Amino acid sequence: QQQVKQSPQSLIVQKGGISxxxxxxxNTAFDYFPWYQQFPGKGPALLIAIRPDVxxxxxGRFTISFNKSAKQFSLHIMDSQPGDSATYxxxxxxxxxxxxxxxTGTRLQVFP
Amino acid sequence: GAVVSQxxxxxxxxxxxxxxxxxxxxxxxATTMFWYRQFPKQSLMLMATSNEGSKATYEQGVEKDKFxxxxxxxxxxxxxVTSAHPEDSSFYICSGSPFGGDTEAFFGQxxxxxxx
Numbered sequence: 001q002q003q004v005k006q007s008p009q010s011l012i013v014q015k016g017g018i019s020x021x022x023x024x025x026x027n028t029a030f031d032y033f034p035w036y037q038q039f040p041g042k043g044p045a046l047l048i049a050i051r052p053d054v055x056x057x058x059x060g061r062f063t064i065s066f067n068k069s070a071k072q073f074s075l076h077i078m079d080s081q082p083g084d085s086a087t088y089x090x091x092x093x094x095x096x097x098x099x100x101x102x103x104t105g106t107r108l109q110v111f112p
Numbered sequence: 113g114a115v116v117s118q119x120x121x122x123x124x125x126x127x128x129x130x131x132x133x134x135x136x137x138x139x140x141x142a143t144t145m146f147w148y149r150q151f152p153k154q155s156l157m158l159m160a161t162s163n164e165g166s167k168a169t170y171e172q173g174v175e176k177d178k179f180x181x182x183x184x185x186x187x188x189x190x191x192x193v194t195s196a197h198p199e200d201s202s203f204y205i206c207s208g209s210p211f212g213g214d215t216e217a218f219f220g221q222x223x224x225x226x227x228x
Contacts, residue, residue, distance in 0.1 A: 043118070043220050099158065100217060102155045
């Protein structure tokens with residue numbers, strides 16, 4: 001119930017394409033869903049986050065789509081760039097807690 | 113955004129020795145900080161929740177006597193790996209949130225520990 005399942009494990013996209021990463025959860029007590037970007041040897045950095053009261057959130061080239069009934073959320077990276085090549089983690093946390101449960105990660109490679 | 117500074121960035125130590133990793137919130141106070149462990153090409157695994165002024169809360173399977181956590185002030189939490197062994201080699205990362213609750217967490221840059 002505490003797990004957050006993430007797919008795919010790795011993703012190769014051509015420059016300018018759309019990268020899509022999916023996550024699913026079971027625990028309906030989760031109410032905060034962030035996406036983190038991590039470069040090798042660095043700590044994760046927040047990209048974008050969403051709460052269950054909205055179905056979509058967009059910030060620049062990054063969009064989160066959220067389907068509360070299906071308990072799924074996804075990250076879309078539009079116009080993918082080589083600089084986007086990194087590992088992406090979805091996460092979830094419950095009401096009134098900072099404790100994040102991370103997905104397994106997706107290694108994205110964007111080729112010119 | 114808020115800044116969390118972790119030190120050292122990397123450390124090599126001999127088997128049997130202890131290593132201390134510091135995690136500081138530079139521009140906010142954190143009553144709670146988190147320590148994660150990450151193996152190569154794997155996800156972040158929460159080790160423990162560090163609570164200012166009280167004992168840390170460890171996740172199941174994490175040896176509290178091996179991974180000592182101290183949160184002496186609102187801006188500093190430390191993780192000490194005691195009697196380190198090669199299997200403790202990993203990437204350790206801390207995080208904190210200036211607002212508490214289910215809001216943005218800021219991560220340190222991580223510490224690469226290699227035990228030889």
